[in-house]
Each structure stands twice: as C-alpha cells, then as structure tokens.
Amino acid sequence: MESFNVAILGCGTVGSGVAKILLDIPEELSIRANKKINLVKIVDLYPGKSASTYNLPIDLFCGGGKDLTREEASRYIEEIITDSSINLVVETIGGTSDYLHDVMLRVLKSGKHLVTANKAMLAEKGNDLFSAAQQNNVLLGYEASVCGAIPIIKTIRESFTGDKIIEISGILNGTSNYILSTMQNEGLDFPTALKNAQEAGYAEADPTLDINGGDAAHKLTILIRLAFGANIDYFSLHKEGIDQISKEDIDFANEMGCSIKLICYARQMNGKIFAAVKPMMVKSENFLSKVNGATNCVQVNNLYSGKHYFVGKGAGSLETASSVVSDIVFAARYEQKAISMPELKNCELIEAGSIMLPYNITFATEDRPGITGLVTTAIGSQNINIDTVSHNRHNKEKAYFSVVTMPCTLNQVKQAIAEIKQKAPGLLLEEPKILPILY
Amino acid sequence: MESFNVAILGCGTVGSGVAKILLDIPEELSIRANKKINLVKIVDLYPGKSASTYNLPIDLFCGGGKDLTREEASRYIEEIITDSSINLVVETIGGTSDYLHDVMLRVLKSGKHLVTANKAMLAEKGNDLFSAAQQNNVLLGYEASVCGAIPIIKTIRESFTGDKIIEISGILNGTSNYILSTMQNEGLDFPTALKNAQEAGYAEADPTLDINGGDAAHKLTILIRLAFGANIDYFSLHKEGIDQISKEDIDFANEMGCSIKLICYARQMNGKIFAAVKPMMVKSENFLSKVNGATNCVQVNNLYSGKHYFVGKGAGSLETASSVVSDIVFAARYEQKAISMPELKNCELIEAGSIMLPYNITFATEDRPGITGLVTTAIGSQNINIDTVSHNRHNKEKAYFSVVTMPCTLNQVKQAIAEIKQKAPGLLLEEPKILPILY
Numbered sequence: 001m002e003s004f005n006v007a008i009l010g011c012g013t014v015g016s017g018v019a020k021i022l023l024d025i026p027e028e029l030s031i032r033a034n035k036k037i038n039l040v041k042i043v044d045l046y047p048g049k050s051a052s053t054y055n056l057p058i059d060l061f062c063g064g065g066k067d068l069t070r071e072e073a074s075r076y077i078e079e080i081i082t083d084s085s086i087n088l089v090v091e092t093i094g095g096t097s098d099y100l101h102d103v104m105l106r107v108l109k110s111g112k113h114l115v116t117a118n119k120a121m122l123a124e125k126g127n128d129l130f131s132a133a134q135q136n137n138v139l140l141g142y143e144a145s146v147c148g149a150i151p152i153i154k155t156i157r158e159s160f161t162g163d164k165i166i167e168i169s170g171i172l173n174g175t176s177n178y179i180l181s182t183m184q185n186e187g188l189d190f191p192t193a194l195k196n197a198q199e200a201g202y203a204e205a206d207p208t209l210d211i212n213g214g215d216a217a218h219k220l221t222i223l224i225r226l227a228f229g230a231n232i233d234y235f236s237l238h239k240e241g242i243d244q245i246s247k248e249d250i251d252f253a254n255e256m257g258c259s260i261k262l263i264c265y266a267r268q269m270n271g272k273i274f275a276a277v278k279p280m281m282v283k284s285e286n287f288l289s290k291v292n293g294a295t296n297c298v299q300v301n302n303l304y305s306g307k308h309y310f311v312g313k314g315a316g317s318l319e320t321a322s323s324v325v326s327d328i329v330f331a332a333r334y335e336q337k338a339i340s341m342p343e344l345k346n347c348e349l350i351e352a353g354s355i356m357l358p359y360n361i362t363f364a365t366e367d368r369p370g371i372t373g374l375v376t377t378a379i380g381s382q383n384i385n386i387d388t389v390s391h392n393r394h395n396k397e398k399a400y401f402s403v404v405t406m407p408c409t410l411n412q413v414k415q416a417i418a419e420i421k422q423k424a425p426g427l428l429l430e431e432p433k434i435l436p437i438l439y
Numbered sequence: 440m441e442s443f444n445v446a447i448l449g450c451g452t453v454g455s456g457v458a459k460i461l462l463d464i465p466e467e468l469s470i471r472a473n474k475k476i477n478l479v480k481i482v483d484l485y486p487g488k489s490a491s492t493y494n495l496p497i498d499l500f501c502g503g504g505k506d507l508t509r510e511e512a513s514r515y516i517e518e519i520i521t522d523s524s525i526n527l528v529v530e531t532i533g534g535t536s537d538y539l540h541d542v543m544l545r546v547l548k549s550g551k552h553l554v555t556a557n558k559a560m561l562a563e564k565g566n567d568l569f570s571a572a573q574q575n576n577v578l579l580g581y582e583a584s585v586c587g588a589i590p591i592i593k594t595i596r597e598s599f600t601g602d603k604i605i606e607i608s609g610i611l612n613g614t615s616n617y618i619l620s621t622m623q624n625e626g627l628d629f630p631t632a633l634k635n636a637q638e639a640g641y642a643e644a645d646p647t648l649d650i651n652g653g654d655a656a657h658k659l660t661i662l663i664r665l666a667f668g669a670n671i672d673y674f675s676l677h678k679e680g681i682d683q684i685s686k687e688d689i690d691f692a693n694e695m696g697c698s699i700k701l702i703c704y705a706r707q708m709n710g711k712i713f714a715a716v717k718p719m720m721v722k723s724e725n726f727l728s729k730v731n732g733a734t735n736c737v738q739v740n741n742l743y744s745g746k747h748y749f750v751g752k753g754a755g756s757l758e759t760a761s762s763v764v765s766d767i768v769f770a771a772r773y774e775q776k777a778i779s780m781p782e783l784k785n786c787e788l789i790e791a792g793s794i795m796l797p798y799n800i801t802f803a804t805e806d807r808p809g810i811t812g813l814v815t816t817a818i819g820s821q822n823i824n825i826d827t828v829s830h831n832r833h834n835k836e837k838a839y840f841s842v843v844t845m846p847c848t849l850n851q852v853k854q855a856i857a858e859i860k861q862k863a864p865g866l867l868l869e870e871p872k873i874l875p876i877l878y
Contacts, residue, residue: 025603151599154598155598158597162764287729290729304761305758308588311747312745322741323744
C-alpha cells in the first residue's frame with residue numbers, strides 16, 4: 001500500500017488531537033484512504049507540554065522533545081516545506097500573522113496538500129491560499145474551520161451537488177449560544193452568564209471574538225464562499241454580538257414564544273449577497289430555537305431538497321481533530337480528483353439596512369397615556385405596517401412595550417425612531433432595541 | 440469536457456425528479472462533476488404520464504413516447520445494458536423482484552455505475568449487488584435509499600472518516616413520525632391519525648411498510664452495513680411498528696415529559712450488532728423528541744466527535760431525486776477512486792430480549808388496594824430495580840399505572856409479567872405495554 005506522509009505544525013488543542021487520532025486508528029484510516037497514512041513529524045515550541053495530554057511519542061517532535069526557540073521552529077518548518085517525502089501538512093498554529101500566511105502559501109506551492117482549522121486566516125486572508133491550491137493542484141482542506149465536528153464543508157462540496165443552495169443560516173458560535181441559553185433558562189443577566197460560561201470552560205479568558213460576532217462571521221464568510229462561489233470581504237460583513245442583550249430582552253422574547261439566538265444568515269439576491277451576523281428573535285416553530293447550550297447548528301435551504309439541519313459539537317480537541325483527519329483521508333484517497341472547484345466570483349454585499357425583515361422594536365418610555373399613539377403613528381408614517389403592539393410592562397417610572405412590524409427595512413425603523421425623538425424629545429428613556437424576527 | 444452518459448430506468452415519482460434536475464441545472468452539474476453529464480435515455484411503461492409532471496421532453500423516452508408493453512420495456516433495458524456509451528444507470532423502478540435484481544446485477548457487471556433509491560432491494564437482497572460493484576470496479580450509489588434528502592450515506596463514507604461510529608439511531612420513517620406527532624399534539628387515536636396522514640398525503644393507501652417498521656428497518660439495515668462494515672440479515676432484525684400505540688400511551692408519555700417515537704437503533708457490542716426498530720419513550724432532553732411531523736432525523740454517535748444530528752426531508756420527488764443526482768455527480772467526478780470500500784463481515788444480531796435497557800411498563804388492572812405491592816414485588820423478584828411507580832389513573836373500573844425500571848432485559852420484564860399473571864390470574868385487564876426509554 002502506498003504511503004501518505006503527514007506533518008503537523010502546531011500541536012496545541014487541535015493539533016494534539018489530530019496526532020492522537022492518527023496514531024490511535026491507523027488501520028481504519030488506511031483502509032478508508034486506500035493509502036498508509038503516516039504521521040512523520042510534529043513542530044511545536046513546547047513538545048513536553050504538547051505530548052502530555054494524549055501521551056504522544058516525544059520522538060515525533062522536531063528537536064527530539066526539547067523546547068524550541070521561534071527560530072528553531074521556523075527552521076524545522078522550512079525543512080518540512082522542502083521535504084518532498086511529505087504529502088500533507090496540517091496547520092494548527094492559529095492566528096492571522098503574515099508569517100503564518102506565508103508558510104501556508106509556500107506549503108501549497110511546494111505541491112503539498114494543506115489542512116487547516118484556521119477560520120480567521122481563511123476568512124480574512126484566504127483568497128490567495130485558495131488560488132494557490134488550485135494552481136498547484138493540491139487540496140486545501142478546511143472542514144475543521146467551520147463548526148468543529150459538524151461535517152458541513154464536505155456536505156456542501158460532495159453531497160449537495162445535485163441541488164442549488166438558496167440560503168444558509170445557523171448558530172455557528174457555541175459560546176454565545178451557551179450564554180444566551182443560560183440567560184434564557186436560568187434568568188441570568190449577561191455579565192453573570194458570561195462569567196458562568198468562563199467557569200464552565202465554554203468561554204475563553206478573552207471572549208471578545210465569541211461575544212462580538214467575529215468568530216461566527218469568520219465561519220459565515222467561509223460558508224458563503226463555498227455555497228455560493230462568492231468571494232466576499234469579511235471586513236464588510238455586518239456583524240453584531242450578544243453583549244447588548246439584556247435580561248429584559250430575554251423576558252420579552254420568552255413572552256412572545258421566541259428565543260434570542262446569535263444568527264448567521266446568508267442568501268444570494270440578484271447576483272449580490274445579503275449576509276449578517278446578528279442576534280435575532282427566533283420563533284419557537286423554527287428548529288434553530290431548539291438548539292441550546294454550546295451546540296452548533298447549520299441550516300441549509302436547498303432549491304430541490306428543502307431545509308436541512310446539521311447539529312453537533314462546534315469545538316473541542318478531538319471533535320475538531322476528527323474533521324482535520326477526515327480531510328487528510330479525503331486528500332489521500334482522492335488527490336487530484338478532489339481539487340478543481342468552481343472559480344470564485346467577487347461578490348458585493350447588500351447593505352444590511354436595505355433588506356426587508358420583520359422586526360421587534362422594544363421601547364422604554366415614560367409611563368403616561370398617549371405614548372403608544374405617538375410611537376405607532378411615527379412608525380406608520382414611515383410606511384411600516386405594524387403586526388402587534390404588546391407586552392406592556394411597567395417598571396418604576398418606565399414603561400416597556402414592544403412593536404412587532406411586518407417586513408420593512410432597518411433604515412425605515414431608524415427613521416421612525418428619529419421622528420419620535422424629534423417630536424417628543426426625552427420620551428425615549430433608552431435607545432430602542434431592534435431585533436429581526438426569524439419565523 | 441469529457442461526456443458522462445446517464446440512462447434512467449423507471450420514471451415515476453423519483454425518476455422524473457432526477458430527469459428534471461439533470462435537465463434543469465446541467466452547467467452546475469458539469470462543473471461539479473468535471474464532466475458533461477448527459478441524460479440520454481429513459482425507460483418507462485407510460486412515457487406520457489411520466490413526462491407530464493415536469494414537462495420532460497418526450498423524445499428522451501425509449502419508444503418515442505408511446506406506452507410500452509413489459510416485453511418492449513425489457514428489450515429497451517437490454518439495449519441500455521449492452522450500450523457501452525452509457526456510463527451510469529439510475530434504477531428508480533422499485534420493488535424486490537428477481538427480474539429487477541437480475542437487471543441491477545447485469546448493469547454492474549456491464550461496467551456501468553448504478554445509482555438506486557431502492558432501499559428494499561438493498562436491504563433484502565443487496566449483498567451480491569455490493570460485491571458485484573466491487574468486483575467490476577463501479578460505484579453502487581444509494582444516497583437516496585436512506586432518508587431521501589438527508590445526505591447521511593456520503594457523510595458516513597466521506598466525512599466521518601476521521602472517527603469511529605459507536606452508535607446510530609434516529610427517526611427514519613416520516614409517515615410514522617407524522618402519525619405519532621398528530622396523536623401527541625392533537626390528542627388523536629391511531630386510526631384517526633392514520634386517516635389524517637393519508638388525507639394529507641403523508642401515508643399511502645397501503646401504509647403497511649411504514650406502519651409496521653419495515654421501511655425503517657430497510658434503512659437501518661443499510662446504515663448498519665455502511666457504518667459498521669457489518670452484513671446483517673434484514674429478516675432477523677427486530678422490528679415493531681406503531682399500530683399498537685394507544686391514546687393512553689401517548690397521555691402517559693406526555694405526563695412523563697416524553698414523546699413516543701419510532702426509533703431505529705444500532706450499536707456494535709463485542710463483535711455482534713444490537714439493532715432494533717421499536718417505538719420508544721424519548722425523554723424531552725433528547726434531541727430526537729423535538730423532531731415532529733414527517734421530518735426524518737439521523738443521530739450518529741462518534742468516538743471522537745460525539746453526537747451529530749442530521750434533520751431533513753425523508754421523502755418527496757425532488758428531495759429524493761437530489762440525492763440520486765449527487766450520486767451521479769460523485770460517480771462522474773471520482774470514478775474508480777470512489778469504489779473500493781472495506782469488505783463487509785457477516786455479523787450476528789444480538790437477541791433483542793437480552794439487552795439492558797430502562798423500560799416503561801404500563802399496567803391496566805382492577806381498581807383496588809394491594810395491586811401496586813403485588814406488581815412491584817413480582818418485578819423486584821426478577822432482580823429488576825424500579826426507578827419510579829407513578830401516574831396512577833382511574834378509568835371506570837380500570838386503574839392504569841406505569842413502572843419505570845432501571846436498565847434490565849426485556850426477558851426479565853416478561854418473566855415478571857408472567858409471574859403476576861400466575862400469582863393473580865385475571866388481575867391484568869390488558870396486556871402490559873412495554874416501551875424502552877431513551878434518555
């Protein structure tokens with residue numbers, strides 16, 4: 001049986017999981033790949049630490065097990081790039097440094113397959129990596145970069161080939177979903193729920209990218225490229241996080257039979273792409289409302305086969321590693337056959353404020369008669385049809401109430417709010433909270 | 440671009456959908472397949488009727504559009520089998536006749552790829568078809584045979600290749616799930632719910648295979664072969680349908696926070712397979728309890744990546760056809776690379792009565808003191824630990840109550856019931872209902 005040699009760059013949480021699986025089930029992998037898959041080298045700055053979690057053999061580490069300086073590590077990486085006996089490199093270093101980008105590019109140009117879990121790099125600086133893979137007839141595998149264990153990349157590439165994808169949406173960040181779920185189920189406010197998530201290991205010490213929608217937007221950018229063949233600019237993608245969601249918002253959602261979820265959404269419209277990462281009120285009839293905790297769920301809506309939901313673990317060492325290994329098997333098995341994919345077209349994003357959506361707008365006002373009339377009149381004057389006005393709540397000197405609109409643009413909603421502020425200065429005691437509704 | 444020629448045998452619900460998709464999006468398919476996919480011939484007894492739903496061009500039909508006798512259709516099929524310009528045959532005739540089995544075998548032996556949605560044939564008589572595909576180096580594609588649109592076959596084959604499957608379960612029959620859902624949500628009894636399902640188009644005039652678990656068992660047999668490389672005998676698989684589920688059972692389930700679902704379950708145990716199709720009480724914490732209506736859901740539990748759920752439409756013309764077309768694209772793209780798969784090992788099934796499971800047993804007895812003691816004593820005497828005894832209900836002269844056990848075997852439960860019948864003849868007014876509980 002032909003050999004297929006693999007090197008791992010960066011042996012942290014994911015990389016060490018990849019090494020473990022490659023060493024644990026070599027026979028199964030060889031049968032599936034139709035080649036003998038050998039893990040031949042690992043580069044990591046701290047081999048002792050890397051090897052400890054899964055008891056990896058220390059002699060696989062370049063340098064024989066001693067800690068490496070950055071210069072030493074770079075030299076070993078150069079050796080791997082120029083080693084023609086290595087067929088595939090796993091990049092599990094992470095980050096978007098120019099140095100790493102250059103390493104990834106040179107791996108591809110050296111004629112080696114590259115498998116990565118690095119969603120930030122692919123979303124922010126992925127274009128020339130994808131081009132280099134095409135030009136050099138090698139596979140750039142990235143199953144692990146979107147939702148850890150959920151096999152959504154190969155599903156779109158290899159399974160939805162008898163259909164056309166209309167729309168993709170989902171819950172792509174487990175940390176946010178864990179926080180929103182505990183806010184909803186345990187009545188916690190955001191800071192407490194975040195602290196709990198950190199203590200439970202579901203949020204990092206610096207949770208910024210999870211909380212502000214950046215991580216979810218990385219994944220959505222990658223899915224848009226694959227599903228629509230559309231090259232969009234990650235930095236122009238509308239992203240909003242969950243840090244502004246209050247206990248009151250959750251209470252309103254509960255009363256309306258909704259859950260608040262951080263939703264990623266993308267759809268092709270007239271040759272452009274509408275896409276956003278945004279907290280939304282999800283109606284209980286929508287399957288996404290049932291996905292709780294750190295779980296991820298990707299929804300794909302197809303022209304012929306309708307809606308599909310893929311639910312699984314979006315993170316974790318062995319979970320994400322299993323996706324990396326599936327890419328290794330795929331590259332080994334199919335090699336050149338797996339490479340050529342449609343060319344990406346550069347694609348403009350539709351300005352988020354111009355899309356028609358139903359909205360829930362929550363107002364906090366003084367508690368006196370006449371206000372509902374004033375507010376709804378302003379909304380009507382912007383040609384927004386109102387579905388329901390409801391859930392009045394009186395909290396000391398404030399009255400909270402929410403208006404559910406028929407589909408309209410965010411720009412219309414903002415103009416209505418501006419009109420209220422102009423006509424009755426001081427009436428709105430807080431900035432109104434505007435959340436799209438997902439039916 | 441190289442051509443890849445396809446013929447369709449049987450142009451009913453699924454076959455006509457396949458033709459439509461092939462004719463509707465030829466450019467997309469060619470890019471994905473890296474070959475020009477041409478639909479060259481269709482054989483059907485009634486071309487006029489076949490062509491009408493999707494406006495298919497009548498000149499694609501053998502015989503030029505006129506209705507065919509069986510002899511004429513057989514002759515056209517022979518022509519296709521011996522036509523070396525045809526690369527792939529789609530079999531969407533259905534049924535398990537020896538004639539059709541022979542046709543499928545000869546398609547494979549002629550060196551053509553074969554794509555089929557025929558779950559009954561694959562489950563009941565599939566072994567030599569799989570062998571013939573291997574021996575003749577052609578692909579036997581069957582994505583459409585399990586849960587219509589859900590891409591579970593390629594997911595197991597191509598995506599879970601970096602992992603080991605421990606367990607598969609799911610709701611694999613949409614008709615049963617639709618009936619159970621309406622029983623639960625609308626309080627209907629079984630005959631009324633079945634009638635509604637027939638009127639709504641979710642159950643056929645003869646619903647036998649959907650109701651008795653046979654259809655679900657076909658799918659489970661195919662999944663077991665693929666996931667565990669294990670060849671089991673379909674006819675020995677334990678299957679039970681939903682026709683014995685009463686309104687009272689549903690009420691009990693509701694009170695216990697459970698849903699009754701027709702569950703397919705399979706697990707490898709000590710080189711054997713435990714598998715069953717059986718109505719179960721599914722706890723509300725289990726995701727399968729949330730899958731309602733005609734929807735299908737496959738759960739795969741992996742060693743490294745944990746539990747995955749795949750939710751989608753399990754039937755329908757274009758839904759199932761999209762899976763057939765994805766197999767055509769796969770065969771065209773990967774050809775020989777896609778063929779060789781691990782050899783199947785013949786595998787024994789574990790006797791269902793010997794497996795440890797928690798059970799819910801519902802007793803209908805006379806309404807008088809002392810009965811709970813008698814029943815629970817008999818259960819204890821079989822070394823069954825009781826979890827809870829609850830939900831006493833009094834209905835004219837009958838008392839209904841249910842006992843939830845800790846994991847035990849069905850054989851133990853049956854012995855306990857035999858002991859009750861022996862000690863107190865006439866006490867049990869109905870045969871106790873025994874349902875496993877899925878946590």
